[in-house]
Amino acid sequence: MNLDPRTVSAAEFPDWIRAVGTGFLRSSGPVPEEEVAVRLAHTDLARVQGVFDGGRCVATFRSFAQELTVVGGATVPADAITGVTVTPTHRRRGLLGRMMAADLAAAKERGDVVASLIAAEYPIYGRYGFGPASWTAEWEIDVPRAGLDPRARVPSEADGGRIELVEGADVRKLGPELHGRLAARQHGVVSRDERWWERSTGVDVPASEAWKEPFHAVYRSADGETDGLITYRADDHWGDRKQPLNTATVAGLIAASPAAERALWRFVCSIDWITTVRTGHRAPDDLLPLLLPDPRAARVVTQADWLWLRVLDVPRALEARTYASEAALVLDVRDASGLAGGRFLLEASPSGASCAPTTRDADLALDVAELGALLLGDESPVRLAALGRLDEHRAGAAALADTVFRAPRRAWCPDVF
Numbered sequence: 001m002n003l004d005p006r007t008v009s010a011a012e013f014p015d016w017i018r019a020v021g022t023g024f025l026r027s028s029g030p031v032p033e034e035e036v037a038v039r040l041a042h043t044d045l046a047r048v049q050g051v052f053d054g055g056r057c058v059a060t061f062r063s064f065a066q067e068l069t070v071v072g073g074a075t076v077p078a079d080a081i082t083g084v085t086v087t088p089t090h091r092r093r094g095l096l097g098r099m100m101a102a103d104l105a106a107a108k109e110r111g112d113v114v115a116s117l118i119a120a121e122y123p124i125y126g127r128y129g130f131g132p133a134s135w136t137a138e139w140e141i142d143v144p145r146a147g148l149d150p151r152a153r154v155p156s157e158a159d160g161g162r163i164e165l166v167e168g169a170d171v172r173k174l175g176p177e178l179h180g181r182l183a184a185r186q187h188g189v190v191s192r193d194e195r196w197w198e199r200s201t202g203v204d205v206p207a208s209e210a211w212k213e214p215f216h217a218v219y220r221s222a223d224g225e226t227d228g229l230i231t232y233r234a235d236d237h238w239g240d241r242k243q244p245l246n247t248a249t250v251a252g253l254i255a256a257s258p259a260a261e262r263a264l265w266r267f268v269c270s271i272d273w274i275t276t277v278r279t280g281h282r283a284p285d286d287l288l289p290l291l292l293p294d295p296r297a298a299r300v301v302t303q304a305d306w307l308w309l310r311v312l313d314v315p316r317a318l319e320a321r322t323y324a325s326e327a328a329l330v331l332d333v334r335d336a337s338g339l340a341g342g343r344f345l346l347e348a349s350p351s352g353a354s355c356a357p358t359t360r361d362a363d364l365a366l367d368v369a370e371l372g373a374l375l376l377g378d379e380s381p382v383r384l385a386a387l388g389r390l391d392e393h394r395a396g397a398a399a400l401a402d403t404v405f406r407a408p409r410r411a412w413c414p415d416v417f
């Protein structure tokens, strides 16, 4: 039986989508034609892999072009990986390993600097050189305990800004520019294409996903600039004594200024009838908890690894970002796959860096997966050394790397892909 991964034709694509549904335990049924047509229109089949057994798709893998913001605001081209499944009947025969090897080799050839993904389970991707580069937190706010004044108007800051409810069509118009401004200042942000905005505002969403139109609100600064956007849904839940017990679940909040971020959080925490706010996936250092008069009203409900990165080109990855201070470090990067390893001299500074192969003695030795975890400044070389995952060949080099690699705010990837 030939179980070699290969690209998928348009005629095979419906079965490929069905196999994704099987692997993700969503549904094993056939996929409606309209859904296939929409997905096909937004998919580069040259980057879709499948494995077929007796005419049935039993493994899936897809990648697409993405831009990733690194520390300092520059972007690097990323190979974004998604739709990875192996049907339960065919698991643990190495199918994922083979699809991954083919995709990473193609990404390297194309010149992508990193590969990126959101891991379904922590233990899957480290073996392929990925490390968790950003983390996520989700909070549940007990609004009556938060200490907010129920008589306050919104926004409660006297900065001349205002909040307006808008429609999905407005979001598709305003969102991309606002997101671009966020991407220019927040490392960990990944690019969104037009289809992302369509999907998140209900355009051509598969019937099986039972679209319910959310609420959208924007924050406009005193000079009329749209500086923030929040999308949320509310349930309809009342107590026996006719008291409102509704939950607002935030589907997304992006802001180009801290004032907009503060105003939008206050807004969603001040809507009448809303007694609970679920924040959705945020940066672990999100402003929200400390914004509340009583931050203990915010309970962490999720804290987990989020964006995983696999460095494909060490010099370009390290040269793209800025650093907290000036330093020279020699990094010995091990990569069993042969894609990115070597010994490199990094000359880092707050305005940029140079990085090139060197024959000098190494200061630090680490696996490429650990470099992925360090790239966005969200992991500590000292902690990795303590874990035995990074070797310090020059005393103090891990502590030096710690101060150099760290960023003032945590990395944050607002999206799941």
Ligand SMILES: CC(=O)SCCNC(=O)CCNC(=O)[C@H](O)C(C)(C)COP(=O)(O)OP(=O)(O)OC[C@H]1O[C@@H](n2cnc3c(N)ncnc32)[C@H](O)[C@@H]1OP(=O)(O)O
Binding pocket: 023, 024, 081, 082, 083, 084, 085, 086, 087, 090, 091, 092, 093, 094, 095, 096, 097, 098, 117, 118, 119, 120, 121, 123, 124, 127
């Ligand atoms: C970016 C995304 O799309 S994330 C979504 C990932 N998909 C899922 O979680 C859906 C459900 N799971 C699956 O479809 C499959 O189990 C997959 C895709 C995770 C793994 O596919 P497989 O073909 O079984 O993996 P493969 O046989 O290539 O495994 C390679 C190695 O990884 C290990 N491995 C694979 N999956 C897991 C796992 N979930 N947990 C721990 N180890 C795993 C295997 O044991 C094997 O280890 P070995 O080399 O030491 O023997």
